[in-house]
Amino acid sequence: MATVKTYDGDVTELTTRYGLPGLADVHTHFLPPRMQRRVWEHFDRAGPLIGRPWPITYRGSESDRVATLRRLGVTTFSALAYAHRPGMAADLNDWTLAFAARTPGCLPSATFFPEPGVMAYASDALERGARIWKLHLQVGGFDPRAAELDAVWGLLAEARAPVVVHAGSGPVAAGFTGPGPIGEVLARHPRLAVIVAHSGAPEYAGFLELAERYEHVRLDTTMAFTDFFEQMAPFPRELRPRLRELGTAGKVLLGSDFPNIPYPYEHQIESLARLELGADWLTAVCWTNAQALFAARG
Template sequence: MTTTTPGPTADQEIPAYLARLGLRGLADIHVHFLPPAMLEKVWTYFDNAESTYGWPWPIAYRFGEDERLRLARSFGLAAIPALSYPHKPGMAEWLNSWSADFARRVPDAIHCATMYPEPEAGRYVGEALDAGARLFKVHVQVGRFGPDDPLLEPAWARLEEAAVPVVIHAGSRPLPGEFTGPQRVEAVLRRHPRLALVIAHLGMPEYWEFADLAAKYPNVHLDTTMVATDFTERFAPLPEGFPARLAQLSDRVVLGSDFPNIPYPYAHQLEALARLGLGDSWMRKVLWENGARLLGL
């Protein structure tokens, strides 16, 4: 019989919950820290979510950087990603410089980087890796590009060689895009089969298709960002039978949250995953073991 400890219902309950599971912390792979002006623009975008998505998206953690860092640590994050992503050419290298500085001044931050299909991508991705970047982010819907764009080929080759994980948002929810979906992601994986891709949001709503990629390619993982929450179940519910697939892929599922840009308490993500009823062993792998392995914690 599988035993699943009920998840926390409030943020202040998280430390006790982790203690009951015997975990030293959380390995959350999907957290955003951005340059202040850029973050304000992101929050303004979500302020208008009702006209974009059809439902409101209130930011639960609309605080300054110091408070957001304090909160992330209070949740138990053993290391703090600072994922960023460009939406136009000439932006990625600037974001990488900011992210490198963030990692220098925040001791428990993970040095992150990003990329965009442009002739310089191979060079600056290599420079970021040489400087110690340990985690990348790619967002094909916001960036409006295909991950299989030939301009990204040198960058993918470097990332595969370095075995550095890349969180990629390629699913067609909450908004579809010209380049979203699993087909172009698999085109990249056919050329770089050992690439450490982390599919954001389990690839919602193409859950089954992206799970098949995780089963087929040895270093593909799925992150749990916003999945199974009350908010997301309204527009991208997990399909019937899919939790059993997640149980089969227990070594390939990693915690993601989208903190701070979420419309509910951080604890609700942990509660939602526990509600799947896949057992404490599965939760330990998802909340810590798999992400800690990927991030070298």
């Protein structure tokens, strides 16, 4: 297995090699400063939902982290935030939408939680331009089939608004992770545009099946295929042909989890390249698929 390097030079070399105008990363995080500090403290403690030491590689200021993405050639990115208890989501949406408004290249991001008033603030965020959404079923510990969310799922399906959902059971399973619960949501709302975070690790096959079954279900590559994830949840080699087909069909998108990654950013790109699924596949995953998805939504 390749050794992880400790510099960021290879990203430019890789984008040049494949003729990419840049990288489009749908799974990056920017949070209000107080919340960001608490998240990093949780990672530093290797809390129970992390399960192992997880050093943060990119722990600079907000402006430093934006500058780092630009230096790496990431020209399209997100500011994914997610609520883990009631009463958080609306304020997070105010912050992430304001961040995107002042940060060129950032997709306006929003979140929601099963609680009274969720439809009102979700509708408001959509009207204010939210273009990508985030839910974390493991950290939030809620059932995506909750009655309070049904109308929101319908709203987002009608708007064709992509929702990045951490639904896989990695690194630690929770009550509503796995392909079953979110699969039931998709059965009810088949037009819903779900982006399965981390390619659904470790239930790769189940989430590949959802992406094959539903037209608007996609996978992101966040941390998948890296040495760090391969030690915990290796991607089965026999699934690579299906991953290739999905990628060339526009249904696999680059994600990284920047800045909360325990290795340099280029290792994610190297990990995709070493799958040996072809230059066209890598180009689609790292650039074309996300550009097509968000261009289609204005």
